[in-house]
Amino acid sequence: MxxxxxxxxxxxxxxxxxxxxxxxxxxxxxxxxxxxxxxxxxxxxxxxxxxxxxxxxxxxxxxxxxxxxxxxxxxxxxxxxxxxxxxxxxxxxxxxxxxxxxxxxxxxxxxxxxxxxxxxxxxxxxxxxxxxxxxxxxxxxxxxxxxxxxxxxxxxxxxxxxxxxxxxxTKEQDIVKGRVNVFGFVPYQDIFWRGNLSKIGNILRGIGLDVTQVIGDFSGLEGVRRMSSAELTIVVSPWVGLGPAKLLEEKYGIPYLSFPNLPVGPQDTTEFVRLVSKALKLPARRINKYVQQQERQAYYELDIAGDVCAQFSTSLPIAAVADSATAVGVVRFLANEAGFTPTIVVINDDPPEEVRETILSRLNDLRANVKPKVIFEVDNYELNKHLATAYYRVILASSQERFAAQEENQIHLSISYPAFERLVVNDTYAGYGGGIALLEDFMTKFIMPY
Amino acid sequence: MKEVLLMAKFEYKKVNIDNDTSPKREDSMGSIKAYSGKVSELLDKVNTGNPLEWHNRSFEQASQCLLTQTVNRILTIRDSALIIHGPVGCAQGSYGYREIYRNVPIQLQRPNFQLNIISSNLTEQDIVFGGEKKLRQAIETSVQRYNPKSIVIATSCASGVMGDDIEGIVESMQPDIEARLIPIHCEGFRSQISQSAFDATAHAIVKYLVKPPKKKQKDLVNIIAPFSVTWADRVELTRLFTKIGLRPRFIPDFASTEELFEISEAAVTAPTCPSYGFYLQNALYEKFGVPFFREPAPLGIEYTEIWFRNIAKYTGKEKEVEQLIKEEKAQVLPQLEEFKKTFKGKDSSIFVSAGQARAVFIPKFAAELGMNVAAVNTLELDPFIMEELQSVYEQIGDFEVHASDVQPFEQSHMLNRMKPDLYTGCPFMGLYKRDGSHVRNHSFRSDFSIQSNQFAFKGLLNYGFIIQRALNNPSLNKTLHEKRPAPYKKWWYEQDDILAYARQ
Known part of the structure; x- marks a missing residue:
């Protein structure tokens, strides 16, 4: 044949x-x-x-x-x-x-x-x-x-x-100033795709942009056609979505940028905002004001969770098993801003060789003095072998890892595909408040009176 | 009796275990996937010697194949590994089953074992050069990693189109491997009746796994138990069997490899779903002389009595079974009478969309509760369900029958016309979005509460409560029906022909 x-x-x-x-x-x-x-x-x-x-x-x-x-x-x-x-x-x-x-x-x-x-x-x-x-x-x-x-x-x-x-x-049309495409969120494969897109969209709208996300909203055919009128394509992943972003550049001259992980919590979200603002030359005053407002709220919220985190989770070892954008995003927040100790990170979306350095660099420049072991592994058996020799108290992974975690009385939360035991419609850990949402979801599983 | 007349018309083909696999049901049973009409007309037609006519549809919706229907559940065979010989997408269906199993509470007698699934991960290169190298690799990897006692090899469309020599690989590798290799031919395109996979699975198990009997085990009863027999059903049936001094062995799902070796030694193979189990029963009988009875399923009081009395015949437990029936009925009947008195759904109507065993049991039970049966929908029509429909018809009178191989657009047409108060069927078809209620169905497989038991004596009562509660609150259905758009154009509902796309 x-x-x-x-x-x-x-x-x-x-x-x-x-x-x-x-x-x-x-x-x-x-x-x-x-x-x-x-x-x-x-x-x-x-x-x-x-x-x-x-x-x-x-x-x-x-x-x-x-x-x-x-x-x-x-x-x-x-x-x-x-x-x-x-x-x-x-x-x-x-x-x-x-x-x-x-x-x-x-x-x-x-x-x-x-x-x-x-x-x-x-x-x-x-x-x-x-x-x-x-x-x-x-x-x-x-x-x-x-x-x-x-x-x-x-x-x-x-x-x-x-x-x-x-x-x-799509066809050639006039570029609309301030219009951006957002790629990188694959429905179901990223269980939070809908909430992630919506949160990233809100942030971009918050700094005055007009967002085309194509999927997960009511833009339909119109949204598809709008792609060729964007000023910039934003890929929120070290690699997923670069293909269509490059095609838009080739075909219509629309530049693109890639933010290498899901921005979780204030630090990375501000970095994301600033990167986009720089690419589009947005007025600094407006951006500073936006960042200031958002960070004030985000750190106020972290302060509320601070006591219980200090009591229960200071330096707690965590493992993460997810696609590159999600894994790097949650680990960076937990290590950089919430005091956890990431011990092992398994990246399971099989990213191309050429972006693996970027992924590693995002996990090697953590603010805390910790360097998690980073594994690129798709095979579930090999993945479990790595987890079996790692020490963690909290594992943010797929629902498949929860059984091993439960047997060891460790805390498990599904954050990646497959999440058979979780109903996700709007949940997201992206953005300024995303880190807090993540803490709420897994801390709830083990805090107790003390 | 008309039932006998029907039986006489259908000649069951002998199982030829030397073949690589079972024939497809279009050929072996004359199964069809498209029908709509009154049950009385259907039975008249069949009883006067007319075969069921095959219709293709020019419009179809997502459906099931031989792999998704059965084979990816076979991973529950203990001490085994399941290789899905295809691209990664074919393996998706097995992940959920693994999790369902792992959720069974240990105090409900879940045996402790791993469930192993490997995708041979056929990619573009393999499509060009053939998938045999990857299959060999998958078998070797399974042996190294899991040291299983059996390895099930499930084929796919891709391996089938390429013509990978599965039997050749099994033959060449088996001598060096301790684990039994069990190839199942479930290429998705092979049959349009996905139930053909029931036969293909049974064929492979009997051909490659079951050993000839060393001795007969008089107290061992094989129970055909697909996944729709819930865990709570197993627990309840086990309780009943223990009371009469028999050992139930649920096959093939959840049986261990070694238990399957010796199912040839059982006293009898009992059914729970004739469509699922017949080929396995037949093959065990023809190859090893294990007797069987084909119906009924132990659903509802009457059927459960007959079912246990049948088992008694082969195990010499007549006395114990009579005692069991007496005890169980004494407990359940008063509660059932009480329930019937307070049941508020009298004169409401139900549309039943279910597999063959439930498609027969639910209408009977609903009628017993005073409800009207609007219609029965099944995936396919075959001689098994004809016999069953005949007995339901004799008991409750006329109703509509619809065979649709899923096809929600046709079911939606029917629901729109009949507007039944209750619909019991799978979600993921949008059919609950209407004015009436939805009775949950398959979620019982992953609901390990004892209330999800629907088989045997007590199961009847549980099902009654489920219907009662569903009738009481259709608010989700109504809300979504009112507030969300429908996918089909209006003309579809304005014309009368539900089989408009199955006429070509």
Whole structure:
């Protein structure tokens, strides 16, 4: 059989993890990542072009792990899907896809439609672009993304989908001063994506900017089209979202900046604000005033939690297992401003080699005199081996680590995928108040009368 | 009796254990995934010798495949490792099951063991060169890491399209490996009836794992128990079996590898869901002579009595079983009568969307409570459920039947037309967003309170309370129905044909 030479995967770098089998890797496939984006653009209707079970795996299982975020509008088992069978494997799935797109446009109430394909379509070589081209006369746009499961993980699916949206639905337009795109938050993969986006958006609006986040708000197709009118793209991650950010630069000359971690608590949030302000040359007085106000409130709140932290958690050893942006963000706050001792940090989003130095540097310049052991590990078995030899009292990780923690009577809080035991809608640890929110969530699990 | 007539029409194909896997149910049973109509018409049709007609849909929604339906739950086999031979996305479905299990309280007899899942992580390179290298690596890694007694290999669409020689790998590696290798063919595209995976799983377990009996164990009863038999159900059934001096062995989920070795020695294999268990029962009977009975499931008083009396026949426990029935009924019946008297849902209606065992039991129980059964929705129709529907029809009269392979848009059409007071089915389909109430369903699998037991005598009462409470408060459903948009265009509800997309 022929492997489809898709432009968006042909120059993919073979990664070390590609050559290994993995115990419970903490991400899903590209299709899951693509659907995570499409289903969270308001009134976008996804069309899965894959086997029948990809629906259950990506729309149900993956999302249960992603903070149990339910179906909302068009999502879950409602999602249109071509459910490829033996016949299509033999004769091709293009006819079935055309039929499915036609019916979906007729039946489902949406402003735009987007096909995301799975492994079968990618392997048998369905020409999805050609099928979609047959629908250019429709009143509603029909886009597509090549998201074969074997092509990569959630993060690839996220980036490829944003790139497809940029390539297929945006055009050159006037840049609007003060308008910014925000990338880097992958729905479900980042269980706090919604709250994170909303908090980062509020901060940026607070310094006078106009924010395009595309997913998780009501901007819909309009929001997608707005991407090409931004003055700057802000990537809140050392690597996730750089792909579409670079594409916007290439295509429309929109510069981008990357803030290497989730800004948790006042110190990093101020650093984030100042970095953005510098890039956009925002008036210093306005920014200083904003920072001053926010920091006053944030440190007032930390002061309230200060007594109980001093009593219970001074220098307490902590472990973190999460994607690079989240892990680095929470560890920096806890070490730099709340007095904890990070002992081990496991980064499990498989960041590209070239950004690992950046990630390490953010954990090596902690204000406190502590240097956590930093591990890049995707495989759950290896990850647990590292944790078993580390000492910690609090572990901020995925729900999979809670059993080992419980057996040792250690405190566990799910902050990363999968979080099967947590319902997350608006929760976030980002921003000036994010550190306090984090303290509230895990301190609650072990403080007692004293 | 009409039931016998139906039985006579369907010839069960013999299990051919030498084949790599079981046939798909479209072929072996004539299962269909699209139907809508009155049960009386359906039964007339089948009883006059007409086969069920297959329809494809030109519009479909997300569904299940052979892997997601069954095989990723097989990780609960103790001392085993599960290899999901596909890209990482295929392994997602197994993570949640692992956590459900780990949450079972230890005081509820959770055996202490690890659940091991490996994704062979097929990537672009493997798609070009074939996935066999990665599968070998996954098997070796499983052995090194977990030292398991068995290794289940679940195939995927990707491995199937590539044509990886799974049997060849098993044959070449098995001699050097102590753990039993159990390949299950659950390529997602192989069958459009995802229940085909029940058979594929059973086929592999009997072919590769179960050993010939050394002796017969007269007190050992195999109980077919998929995951929908909740932990509280297991605890309750175990209590009842202990009272009559028998040992229940729930298979295959949660059984240990060594327990599965010897299920050929059991006195009988008892069902909980005919659709799930028949192939396993049949294969154990044909290969090792373990007798079985196919129905009923131990749901509700009447069925539970029949179920235990059937077991008594094969174990010689007639006296003990009669005593058990007497004792349990003496405890439950007065409470049930009391409940019926105070039940406020008389004359309300229920729409049942469930797997085969519950799709039959819930309507009967609802009718007993004085409720109207609006419709029964199942994933598929096959000869098993025909027989069951016949008996429900004889007991409670006519109702609508809908087979939809999930497909919320069709269920939504029906709910909109019938406006039942209660809907029991899976969430994640948006179907609770309407004026009526929703009865929670699958969450009992991860609810380890004793009140989540629905099987056997006491389970009936628990289910009654669940219905009662659901009827009392539909506020979430109503609120979301009123305040949030519906995904389907209006025309869908304005035309009458629920199968409009299944006519082509």
């Amino acid at each position: 022929s492997l489809r030479s898709a432009e968006n995967t042909s120059n993919k770098i073979e990664k070390e993890t590609d050559s290994k089998c993995l115990e419970s890797p903490k991400y899903t496939c590209a299709l899951g990542g693509a659907l995570a984006v499409i289903t969270n653009i308001d009134r976008f209707v996804p069309i899965i072009h894959a086997g029948a079970g990809c629906g259950t795996n990506q729309m149900l299982s993956f999302r249960s792990g992603g903070g149990n975020q339910g179906i909302g509008y068009i999502n879950g088992m409602i999602t249109p899907s071509s459910n490829l069978s033996e016949k299509e494997v033999v004769f091709g799935g293009e006819e079935r896809l055309a039929q499915q797109i036609r019916a979906t446009i007729d039946l489902m109430d949406g402003d735009a439609f987007m096909v995301a394909n799975g492994c079968i379509a990618g392997m048998i070589g369905d020409d999805i672009e050609a099928v979609v081209r047959g629908f250019t006369e429709e009143e509603v746009p029909v886009a597509y993304v090549n998201s074969s499961g074997f092509a990569g993980n959630t993060y690839l699916g996220y980036e490829e989908t944003l790139k497809s949206l940029i390539n297929q639905l």
